[in-house]
Amino acid sequence: MTKPGNVARTVMLDGLQELIDALLGRGYTVFGPTVVDGVIDYRPITSVTQLPQGWGDVQDNASYRLRRRDDDAVFAFACGAQSAKPVLFPADELLWRARLGGAEPEIERAVDDKPAPPYAFLGLRSCDLAAIGIHDRVLSSRQFGDTHYALRREDTLIVAVTCTDPAGTCFCVSMDTGPVPRSGFDLAVTELYADGPHRFVVEAGTPRGEELLDQVASTAASDEDLVAAERVGAEAAARMGRVLDGTNLKDLLYDNTESPVWDDVASRCLRCTNCTLVCPTCFCTSITDASDLTGTTAERHRVWDSCFSEEYSYIHGGAVRESGRSRYRQWMTHKLAAWHDQFGSSGCVGCGRCITWCPAAIDITAEVAELRRLAEQRQRPQEARP
């Protein structure tokens, strides 16, 4: 829903190209959704022709398929294969490089080279917007911030979109993160393609977004378009593929560390780490050092890691989470319970990627439901006692 006071305009597909041109003209690298390697993912784009026009997706447990739509919609897919995470928090980040040559080794700190040019995202979903908000809090708002992330993030411009066709794995409504972007964007777009001409209602969320919108051919959004945009968001909210019951979820997880659910899920989990790699909020990393064959150059990299790998919990003397049971429990309990204590919110935004990309078809919403069912079953006979 357009916020009172925010400027809202209606833009045609040509106007979307003008928006991309205006961003490129200001020096931004524009990441937009595009069809690549059989999925929709964010890549640098320069033209609306690179958007996934007429493509949608079908997502379910362990399954992702592109599908041809019978319209020309450009944003009518659910969340892409990855979020903004690989751009703002890359899987492999050079921290520093040292060279031997002169009398003293030369050290180059990667962070001294401010990443350039600035990034703009076109078409980010509200779940991914919420995930960026979480990363802002976790990575750059605490005492020891992540300088690399903060430098990339400070100039990033975001054009969000309302999700119009959620996937079977989506549950952003349960996590209160979507499907309509509410904050954290410079511009928010709602695509209208079902009735009337193909058009976009664009809302400015910041002065920077408003100034950008002024550069694009547009008309003031009519009351009909504003109502249609609101209806599109409400209809998407009613079509969520999954539900995650959050009632007393933190206590449920803390009180059930010995539930048989953990053994059951461990018997299926491959410890492949896929769920954490696609999750837009997971941020565990390791440090690796490497030198070249001549021994004159050494580099230190920060690389994504996962609480599903045994090495990740290795401390002096051995790994503290040796079993699959303890690793899945750690992941889910941290994400849905301990995260609240640590960072003041859930660590899950309901994007559903961990469900889509788990090769064993493990579903976080189903595991929570089973944990709850077994806990309530145990509770009942006790309550019935005099």
Ligand code: SF4
């Ligand atoms: S836990 Fe799963 S559904 Fe939740 S944010 Fe991560 S990938 Fe998305």
Ligand code: SF4
């Ligand atoms: S839950 Fe699924 S995606 Fe995650 S580690 Fe286990 S098998 Fe891999």
